[in-house]
Amino acid sequence: MKYIIIGASAAGLACAEQIRKEDKDGEITVLTKEKYLPYSRPSISSYLKGAVKENNMYLRKSSHYTSEGIHIVTGAQVKIIDRKSKTVKAGRKTYPYDKLCICTGSKPFVPPMKNVDGKENALTFLDLESAKRIKRLANPRTRAVVIGGGLIGMKAAEGLSKICKSVDVVELAPHILPSILDEKSAKTVKKHIETEGHIKFHLEQTVTEAKSSKNKIISLILKNGDEIACNLLLLAVGVRPETELAEKCGLEVSRGIITDPATMQTSDKSIYAAGDCTVSVDMLDGSKKIIALWPNAVNQGIAAGSQMAGGKITINKSFSVNAIDFYGLRICTCGLINVQGAKYSDKVICNGDRYKRLIFEGGRLAGYVLINSSENAGIYTNLIETGMDLSSLSGNLFDTPNPFLFVKPVRNKLLKGELDL
Amino acid sequence: MKRIYAIEELCLNCRLCEVHCKTAHSLSKDVFKANKYEEPTPESRVTVYGNNFASAALNCRHCDDPKCVKACITGAMTKDKTTGIVYVNENKCIGCMTCLAVCPYGCIKQGKAAVKCDLCRNENEPACVKNCPNHALIYVDKGGEEK
Numbered sequence: 001m002k003y004i005i006i007g008a009s010a011a012g013l014a015c016a017e018q019i020r021k022e023d024k025d026g027e028i029t030v031l032t033k034e035k036y037l038p039y040s041r042p043s044i045s046s047y048l049k050g051a052v053k054e055n056n057m058y059l060r061k062s063s064h065y066t067s068e069g070i071h072i073v074t075g076a077q078v079k080i081i082d083r084k085s086k087t088v089k090a091g092r093k094t095y096p097y098d099k100l101c102i103c104t105g106s107k108p109f110v111p112p113m114k115n116v117d118g119k120e121n122a123l124t125f126l127d128l129e130s131a132k133r134i135k136r137l138a139n140p141r142t143r144a145v146v147i148g149g150g151l152i153g154m155k156a157a158e159g160l161s162k163i164c165k166s167v168d169v170v171e172l173a174p175h176i177l178p179s180i181l182d183e184k185s186a187k188t189v190k191k192h193i194e195t196e197g198h199i200k201f202h203l204e205q206t207v208t209e210a211k212s213s214k215n216k217i218i219s220l221i222l223k224n225g226d227e228i229a230c231n232l233l234l235l236a237v238g239v240r241p242e243t244e245l246a247e248k249c250g251l252e253v254s255r256g257i258i259t260d261p262a263t264m265q266t267s268d269k270s271i272y273a274a275g276d277c278t279v280s281v282d283m284l285d286g287s288k289k290i291i292a293l294w295p296n297a298v299n300q301g302i303a304a305g306s307q308m309a310g311g312k313i314t315i316n317k318s319f320s321v322n323a324i325d326f327y328g329l330r331i332c333t334c335g336l337i338n339v340q341g342a343k344y345s346d347k348v349i350c351n352g353d354r355y356k357r358l359i360f361e362g363g364r365l366a367g368y369v370l371i372n373s374s375e376n377a378g379i380y381t382n383l384i385e386t387g388m389d390l391s392s393l394s395g396n397l398f399d400t401p402n403p404f405l406f407v408k409p410v411r412n413k414l415l416k417g418e419l420d421l
Numbered sequence: 422m423k424r425i426y427a428i429e430e431l432c433l434n435c436r437l438c439e440v441h442c443k444t445a446h447s448l449s450k451d452v453f454k455a456n457k458y459e460e461p462t463p464e465s466r467v468t469v470y471g472n473n474f475a476s477a478a479l480n481c482r483h484c485d486d487p488k489c490v491k492a493c494i495t496g497a498m499t500k501d502k503t504t505g506i507v508y509v510n511e512n513k514c515i516g517c518m519t520c521l522a523v524c525p526y527g528c529i530k531q532g533k534a535a536v537k538c539d540l541c542r543n544e545n546e547p548a549c550v551k552n553c554p555n556h557a558l559i560y561v562d563k564g565g566e567e568k
């Protein structure tokens with residue numbers, strides 16, 4: 001059996017390793033256009049601020065791939081998937097496959113702005129290569145501007161603030177981190193970031209135009225007419241699923257590649273897809289959405305790999321869970337956060353810099369936002385995932401969750417497993 | 422593999438397991454220094470929950486199919502193939518706490534890197550089990566998630 005995987009990151013690696021668990025002899029080849037072995041993409045912001053060294057960013061030791069018989073080809077950008085002959089082409093080489101998995105991840109979305117495209121000091125922030133370039137360009141005299149106050153933009157801004165003279169963030173929404181925070185919590189987080197990182201925010205703003213000299217941006221004009229100095233511009237407005245290959249070969253694609261939500265199989269029975277490039281079905285409300293988060297990519301990769309090797313693992317539990325910190329402020333979010341409608345309710349408990357918001361759907365937990373109060377958050381995540389009836393709990397849900405939240409039989413199982421003691 | 426289990430009925434909420442866990446994970450390995458002076462303060466990986474009426478010490482389950490490992494965004498959290506121990510490589514860990522957000526038992530603590538039970542790595546018996554005066558922690562080779 002010949003397996004080909006396109007993309008060697010969270011989903012691609014999980015897929016390859018799962019195939020190997022279930023098929024000891026199959027030939028596994030992973031093609032990546034990047035020149036690096038699989039590394040932690042989220043760590044590029046830690047790398048930027050100098051908190052982690054490059055050699056610690058690699059997900060596995062290189063010997064792991066040899067011992068597992070996973071052949072990773074770096075610098076191999078796939079240009080064509082030919083479904084008729086069941087081959088993919090990268091460079092001058094053609095790779096035949098019996099089963100193929102597309103794990104091409106995300107690509108940056110860059111909104112049109114006058115005079116920005118192609119400028120030497122305008123970069124996106126999505127891979128190790130871009131982090132290295134930014135690190136080379138940034139210095140204590142740099143006035144950096146980040147467009148986009150989402151997760152990636154804010155992580156980039158935090159990294160830059162440790163190096164640059166000034167960092168400005170321009171965000172279209174009325175508050176930062178709109179995908180994970182509500183207005184009130186976003187205000188607290190923003191204040192913390194302003195004080196700790198000396199970052200300046202321009203909310204409900206967009207960049208209309210850049211002024212440049214010798215192919216380099218020198219300042220930006222905002223919608224309200226303000227002009228801000230800029231000699232390093234980071235474009236972090238958002239990401240979109242990388243679906244080009246899938247579209248070109250005629251697979252079913254909407255915003256992302258469409259797959260069976262359980263098996264990750266695409267509209268072609270020999271082709272699977274996993275990770276950021278796919279449309280996920282959120283188990284919590286059945287909605288189709290792009291969940292561009294690492295754990296989801298890994299889970300999908302595992303399911304795809306198992307199915308490709310004839311195994312049984314499926315995914316039926318896609319949902320968002322994310323943990324992130326800014327200058328020591330810890331934010332942990334899960335499930336449905338920005339939901340509206342009569343069937344949802346929420347409750348907030350705020351105590352100094354601790355903020356806990358739980359979102360309910362009837363008698364079940366549907367989501368949470370925890371700021372500086374993420375202790376044992378996984379227990380909440382599990383309540384969300386299992387849809388446990390909250391009226392069966394014996395403790396106060398707003399305390400730090402622990403085994404005593406549960407009635408004795410459940411608690412016993414947590415503490416003793418299946419042991420009969 | 423052998424795992425640690427807690428017996429609520431025998432736990433007296435004395436928290437000696439926490440004291441000895443800290444000691445085992447300290448630089449000095451000295452009960453007094455580890456719990457009083459040492460900088461950085463060593464952290465206990467076992468936590469006693471409850472009150473004087475009902476309490477129990479909670480420890481990592483070293484799951485067969487660990488959610489923390491699958492969710493780890495850096496490859497820092499791994500399950501050792503031979504021993505089955507789930508542990509953190511502190512050089513790789515960026516302290517994001519994604520693992521904490523998915524552990525269904527609540528067994529990971531926040532720190533510069535994730536803090537969790539490593540079964541005292543190469544010891545015959547983990548420090549918490551060895552030092553529990555009430556036999557409320559046992560270290561046995563069955564049960565849990567084991568298949």
Ligand SMILES: Cc1cc2nc3c(=O)[nH]c(=O)nc-3n(C[C@H](O)[C@H](O)[C@H](O)COP(=O)(O)OP(=O)(O)OC[C@H]3O[C@@H](n4cnc5c(N)ncnc54)[C@H](O)[C@@H]3O)c2cc1C
Binds near residue numbers: 006012034295
């Ligand atoms: C700065 C930053 C911080 C983040 N922080 C977090 C976080 O804290 N928590 C979290 O859960 N998630 C975080 N994410 C998101 C997380 O990184 C992604 O969800 C995850 O990487 C998705 O994995 P993937 O395998 O689907 O795709 P990707 O990681 O996007 O990898 C896809 C790979 O495929 C390659 N590829 C694409 N097209 C081709 C082709 N034609 N031929 C060959 N190779 C190709 C790409 O070069 C890339 O290497 C962050 C992302 C960024 C950028």
Ligand code: SF4
Binds near residue numbers: 480488523
């Ligand atoms: S930390 Fe939690 S998820 Fe990870 S092995 Fe231990 S009990 Fe399992």
Ligand code: SF4
Binds near residue numbers: 514515517519
């Ligand atoms: S805190 Fe460390 S071990 Fe946990 S998920 Fe993040 S990088 Fe991995």
